[in-house]
Amino acid sequence: MSSEPLRPNADSHSSDTLIDIDHVTFGYDASRTILNDVSLTFPRGKVTAILGGSGCGKTTLLRLIGGVHPANKGVVRFDGEVVDARNREQLFRLRRRLGMLFQFGALFTDLSVFENVAFPLREHTDLDDTMIRDIVLMKLNAVGLRGAAPLRISEISGGMARRVALARAIALDPELIMYDEPFAGLDPISMAVAANLIRTLNDTTGATSLMVSHDVQECFSICDYAYLMSSQGRVVAHGRPAELNASEDPEVRQFIRGEPDGPVRFHYPARPLAEELGVKA
Amino acid sequence: MMTNPLTVLGRRSLNVLRGLGHNATFFADLLRNIPAALRRPFLVIAQVHAIGNLSLLIIMASGLAVGFVLALQSYYALVTYGASESLGLLVNLSLVRELGPVVTALLFAGRAGTSLTAEIGLMKAGEQLAAMEMMAIDPKSRVLAPRFLGGIVAMPVLAVLFSAIGILGAYVVAVQLIGVDDGNFWSIMQNGVDVWRDVGNGIIKSFVFGVICTFVAVYQGYETQATPEGVAHATTRTVVISSLSVLAMDFVLTALMFTHR
Numbered sequence: 001m002s003s004e005p006l007r008p009n010a011d012s013h014s015s016d017t018l019i020d021i022d023h024v025t026f027g028y029d030a031s032r033t034i035l036n037d038v039s040l041t042f043p044r045g046k047v048t049a050i051l052g053g054s055g056c057g058k059t060t061l062l063r064l065i066g067g068v069h070p071a072n073k074g075v076v077r078f079d080g081e082v083v084d085a086r087n088r089e090q091l092f093r094l095r096r097r098l099g100m101l102f103q104f105g106a107l108f109t110d111l112s113v114f115e116n117v118a119f120p121l122r123e124h125t126d127l128d129d130t131m132i133r134d135i136v137l138m139k140l141n142a143v144g145l146r147g148a149a150p151l152r153i154s155e156i157s158g159g160m161a162r163r164v165a166l167a168r169a170i171a172l173d174p175e176l177i178m179y180d181e182p183f184a185g186l187d188p189i190s191m192a193v194a195a196n197l198i199r200t201l202n203d204t205t206g207a208t209s210l211m212v213s214h215d216v217q218e219c220f221s222i223c224d225y226a227y228l229m230s231s232q233g234r235v236v237a238h239g240r241p242a243e244l245n246a247s248e249d250p251e252v253r254q255f256i257r258g259e260p261d262g263p264v265r266f267h268y269p270a271r272p273l274a275e276e277l278g279v280k281a
Numbered sequence: 282m283m284t285n286p287l288t289v290l291g292r293r294s295l296n297v298l299r300g301l302g303h304n305a306t307f308f309a310d311l312l313r314n315i316p317a318a319l320r321r322p323f324l325v326i327a328q329v330h331a332i333g334n335l336s337l338l339i340i341m342a343s344g345l346a347v348g349f350v351l352a353l354q355s356y357y358a359l360v361t362y363g364a365s366e367s368l369g370l371l372v373n374l375s376l377v378r379e380l381g382p383v384v385t386a387l388l389f390a391g392r393a394g395t396s397l398t399a400e401i402g403l404m405k406a407g408e409q410l411a412a413m414e415m416m417a418i419d420p421k422s423r424v425l426a427p428r429f430l431g432g433i434v435a436m437p438v439l440a441v442l443f444s445a446i447g448i449l450g451a452y453v454v455a456v457q458l459i460g461v462d463d464g465n466f467w468s469i470m471q472n473g474v475d476v477w478r479d480v481g482n483g484i485i486k487s488f489v490f491g492v493i494c495t496f497v498a499v500y501q502g503y504e505t506q507a508t509p510e511g512v513a514h515a516t517t518r519t520v521v522i523s524s525l526s527v528l529a530m531d532f533v534l535t536a537l538m539f540t541h542r
């Protein structure tokens with residue numbers, strides 16, 4: 001375990017690395033920096049977790065990898081190729097190699113479960129209906145929802161929607177699967193199902209998985225490596241789950257144990273309470 | 282803090298120019314994506330149905346009501362000057378030249394435009410458009426262009442139907458209720474209305490209004506803030522901007538089309 005924001009692999013362009021984030025700084029506007037000189041690498045075929053509190057830039061990191069926004073400084077490399085957010089042709093070529101699970105599924109509400117999963121296949125391939133049907137049913141079977149194929153999106157639960165979205169994300173057998181808060185808002189059973197699916201799909205498809213979350217123990221139960229980000233948009237620690245669990249770093253300990261106060265303050269910066277109330281301390 | 286009026290003026294002018302530029306590039310983007318939408322006509326047909334067919338009832342009911350009132354008001358005005366035989370012509374020209382395209386466009390903005398804006402806005406709020414982007418599918422090609430084309434196709438058809446139903450409504454009031462001569466009502470219309478100059482220009486107007494209303498609706502939906510308030514404001518803006526643009530453009534088109542005989 002290291003508390004330095006360094007990349008675990010010295011050679012960022014090695015064939016073992018699928019994604020390389022190299023000294024990236026980003027803010028949606030000039031007044032607020034979300035990511036501050038962040039460097040991370042994501043090895044091929046592994047499940048890597050990015051952990052951190054709300055608003056620390058985890059989802060922004062996924063958006064930068066997907067080329068939704070250009071980095072203000074630094075570069076993002078996908079399989080050695082620099083992601084250029086202004087080059088749509090390159091972006092769409094790269095995006096065909098990745099699948100993304102959005103926090104609330106982002107399913108198309110006017111389509112059925114079946115058609116949602118079939119959507120990327122219909123858009124990107126010339127497969128006939130029989131072939132598409134077989135692939136869709138296989139993907140739905142992988143997430144345990146083959147029987148839900150004819151249902152409308154309004155007829156399924158939040159946990160099921162997340163699994164349908166996962167089936168859609170893997171419809172084209174992507175090299176990289178990105179999960180944005182895959183456990184948020186799920187009941188314990190759905191959470192365990194989702195965690196199990198992420199690990200199983202990663203191992204069976206050989207894809208690289210990258211998930212951002214604040215559910216520490218759920219992530220630690222399935223990931224190979226984890227990065228912990230601070231609210232200042234920096235990587236404060238990274239390592240294997242066991243290494244992070246054993247960490248003595250106060251910020252790491254506070255986050256992993258869910259302590260309300262510590263290096264990350266409970267109170268939003270303010271004047272002393274006594275002064276605010278106009279009484280002597 | 283004192284602000285120099287010139288600075289304020291400059292900033293506002295720049296904002297207006299920036300907005301116009303953004304609209305223009307968005308429109309160009311939309312046009313660029315039309316061939317891709319045309320390659321999959323079932324998407325456009327679905328939108329013609331969603332936008333056109335579902336607006337049919339309100340358009341036809343309004344057309345009938347406008348025809349009733351127009352016949353009634355015109356008759357009382359014309360009969361004063363002994364010109365009640367011109368009723369059919371007046372009703373027809375009013376409908377095909379002006380009321381058909383304009384009222385249909387205003388109703389279209391309220392019925393179909395708001396629906397388009399809300400649908401696209403909610404797709405954005407639900408990250409459906411972002412999901413498409415991440416699937417390497419351009420939402421402008423898959424979502425916006427088919428809706429834009431659907432609106433452009435539906436609007437002239439709805440305007441023609443509005444005028445036709447309006448004329449039928451006028452016929453019922455003028456001939457069946459008031460007692461204007463049946464043959465005179467139709468023959469003066471046949472003699473006085475030019476297919477290209479009157480009906481044709483009316484259709485061209487409704488086509489232009491269709492472009493305006495549908496563009497405003499998809500633009501507002503796509504550019505909305507992805508919040509409930511954002512979508513609510515976007516739908517309101519759709520109606521306001523579409524209506525004002527249609528009225529302004531109607532004046533320009535009328536001046537160009539009907540000033541010289």
